[in-house]
Amino acid sequence: MSLKTDLLALAAYVAYGPLPDFWRHVLRRGVYCRGNRASPQVSLTFDDGPDPRYTPLILEALARRQVKATFFLVGQRVLRYPELVRDILAGGHEIGNHTFHHRPAWLLPPWVSRSEILEGERIIRQVAGTAPLFFRPPWGLFNLSTTLSLGTRPVLWSIHGYDWRRRSTPAKIARRIVERSRPGFIILLHDAGGAPGAPWNTCQALPLILDGLAEKGLHPVALSRLLPRG
Numbered sequence: 001m002s003l004k005t006d007l008l009a010l011a012a013y014v015a016y017g018p019l020p021d022f023w024r025h026v027l028r029r030g031v032y033c034r035g036n037r038a039s040p041q042v043s044l045t046f047d048d049g050p051d052p053r054y055t056p057l058i059l060e061a062l063a064r065r066q067v068k069a070t071f072f073l074v075g076q077r078v079l080r081y082p083e084l085v086r087d088i089l090a091g092g093h094e095i096g097n098h099t100f101h102h103r104p105a106w107l108l109p110p111w112v113s114r115s116e117i118l119e120g121e122r123i124i125r126q127v128a129g130t131a132p133l134f135f136r137p138p139w140g141l142f143n144l145s146t147t148l149s150l151g152t153r154p155v156l157w158s159i160h161g162y163d164w165r166r167r168s169t170p171a172k173i174a175r176r177i178v179e180r181s182r183p184g185f186i187i188l189l190h191d192a193g194g195a196p197g198a199p200w201n202t203c204q205a206l207p208l209i210l211d212g213l214a215e216k217g218l219h220p221v222a223l224s225r226l227l228p229r230g
Contacts, residue, residue, distance in 0.1 A: 164194025
């Protein structure tokens with residue numbers, strides 16, 4: 001291949017992946033990353049589930065405090081554990097689309113990216129009986145096809161618990177979330193995936209997080225209450 005061909009291919013790739021991602025993921029344009037700064041509310045969001053080991057524990061912890069959250073679900077796991085999806089809804093929580101396979105957008109051709117979103121949404125509709133209100137791409141990564149295919153509101157986060165890491169202890173996760181949380185923040189945690197056993201740390205951290213947020217006068221609510229309508 002000639003240098004010119006290589007440069008054209010590189011330019012096409014940048015226009016397809018890194019550039020749209022920079023616009024949305026880095027500059028935070030056209031996505032929700034925070035709610036009303038004047039409100040004492042925050043939102044807890046959980047990615048990559050549902051998981052039969054950890055999602056029920058998180059639901060129990062939230063129920064004990066009467067806290068509502070938003071779960072971004074992976075379509076293939078929705079098919080595998082439909083009863084957990086119904087448990088999430090029965091608890092008064094909200095559901096978002098996290099694609100069907102949880103693949104990084106930069107590595108997917110346009111038709112596959114579109115299929116990942118639409119199939120994830122279709123499966124959630126089929127199992128939950130309702131459409132997902134929000135969309136969050138895996139790892140927060142966008143490409144041009146992802147951007148053009150969105151039918152639901154794209155949501156990223158204000159603060160990440162880094163709870164998927166092997167060395168993230170419950171105390172570290174809770175301290176990071178509580179110390180950095182501010183009014184209107186969207187908090188990212190996980191009820192599946194990551195290092196082996198990582199979601200167990202999230203389960204243990206959750207009561208500490210809820211206690212710490214309460215001490216700061218911050219009240220967790222579902223995303224639809226935190227974000228403006230539209």
